[in-house]
Amino acid sequence: MALLIYAGNTLTLTGCLGLICASLGLIPVESFALGLSSGIRMIAMVAIAGCLLSAIGYGLKDYFNC
Secondary structure (H helix, E strand, C coil): CHHHHHHHHHHHHHHHHHHHHHHHCCCCHHHHCECCECHHHHHHHHHHHHHHHHHHHHHHHHHHCC
């Protein structure tokens, strides 16, 4: 459970920093584009996946009262 929480928080932080850097123009967004998805969408997917992992980890922790 703790691994899910740490991984989720790390991915969320990384995704948010990536979005901030991309919006400021510090990193090229086009390098993250894949198929029809834009680079911003791919970077945001990292943050969303991190939020989901954190929610699962905290939910399991609360459910099992650890």
